[in-house]
Amino acid sequence: MSDKKKKTASNSENQSVGHSGYSIQPGKDTILSGMQPTGALHIGNLEGALRNWVALQDTHEMFCCIVDWHALTADFKNTSELKLKIYEMAVDWLASGLDPEKCAIFIQSDVKAHAELHLLLSMLISVPTLTRLPTYMEKKDEQGMDSYGFLGYPVLQAADILVYGAHKVPVGKDQSKHIWLASDLAKRFNHYYGPTLVEPTTLLTKIPLIPGTDGKKMSKSQDNHIAITATEEETTNKLKRMFTDPQKLRKNDPGRPEVCPVYKLHEVYSTADNIEESIAPQCKSGELGCVDCKTRLIKNLNQTLAPIREKRVELESKTGYIWDVLRDGAVKANARTELVMDNVRSAMNMKYHD
Numbered sequence: 001m002s003d004k005k006k007k008t009a010s011n012s013e014n015q016s017v018g019h020s021g022y023s024i025q026p027g028k029d030t031i032l033s034g035m036q037p038t039g040a041l042h043i044g045n046l047e048g049a050l051r052n053w054v055a056l057q058d059t060h061e062m063f064c065c066i067v068d069w070h071a072l073t074a075d076f077k078n079t080s081e082l083k084l085k086i087y088e089m090a091v092d093w094l095a096s097g098l099d100p101e102k103c104a105i106f107i108q109s110d111v112k113a114h115a116e117l118h119l120l121l122s123m124l125i126s127v128p129t130l131t132r133l134p135t136y137m138e139k140k141d142e143q144g145m146d147s148y149g150f151l152g153y154p155v156l157q158a159a160d161i162l163v164y165g166a167h168k169v170p171v172g173k174d175q176s177k178h179i180w181l182a183s184d185l186a187k188r189f190n191h192y193y194g195p196t197l198v199e200p201t202t203l204l205t206k207i208p209l210i211p212g213t214d215g216k217k218m219s220k221s222q223d224n225h226i227a228i229t230a231t232e233e234e235t236t237n238k239l240k241r242m243f244t245d246p247q248k249l250r251k252n253d254p255g256r257p258e259v260c261p262v263y264k265l266h267e268v269y270s271t272a273d274n275i276e277e278s279i280a281p282q283c284k285s286g287e288l289g290c291v292d293c294k295t296r297l298i299k300n301l302n303q304t305l306a307p308i309r310e311k312r313v314e315l316e317s318k319t320g321y322i323w324d325v326l327r328d329g330a331v332k333a334n335a336r337t338e339l340v341m342d343n344v345r346s347a348m349n350m351k352y353h354d
């Protein structure tokens, strides 16, 4: 493409239809988000990310990506369960309300353009910039992760985003550095080759804090999680063992809702119960014991999850449908990325054949 024909891609008007030529929902800002296929989701993933995605699919053009290549950076040896985990993730997403009519749901490795742009972007960033990122330093020190692939994790993430011309990326605070890096890479690319890539911004979501049953961050590896797949009984048993205010040893001891992880879950699941006026004062005065308090939470949490769990059971066996959704999603994703990559190759003078 000649310089004359190059268009700026940094505003949403260009991006929606005109610039890319392909849009699932014309005229709307584009959103890309991704999740590693770690198997069945827990309520931390559900409340922290998925509910937000479900809301955004009505107002945005949405691409939801199961990032299997990113999963390899943590465990490249053990790939035997990857397919199953991808399947489970797709089922969880659909059960939670992601609608394949409204958004593209697909697997990262079905869209090779992510890998191509990753390689091109990798030229534009120095190794020390990557080794200084907190996400790299932490995992390198804690888990000895020092592969070339892992070092490039945020560059691949940037490619995931930029290859769709996404304007916004809904993520938690821990990821904002990666989105900043994606935006910086878009800026660099545009500086060297002319305006081509959209500079994305973080859509910081007000994520309710979902503590695990031990009061720490909910995580499958810590086994302090409530899986969406868990039955009501399993959920009940886990919540019965959940940590509470350590100073409230006996039923009638005054408690401190502000430090109690069970109360944090009430804040998410018991909104209809007017907890500031019921549970909080009753806990503080010692009227309400932890067992009764948990019983109320268990009822509300199970009630909220019931429709998702029912839908999940219904979808789980529809193997053909789930894989069709992922295949169709990849078709939509490929259509979009090919247009963006065409602009990228033109900008870099790398379109060698007519």
Ligand code: TRP
Binding pocket: 032, 033, 034, 035, 036, 067, 070, 156, 157, 160, 161, 169, 170, 171, 175
């Ligand atoms: N790094 C993200 C996480 O750990 C997952 C991810 C990969 C992602 N590619 C992405 C998130 C693109 C948003 C956009 O949660």
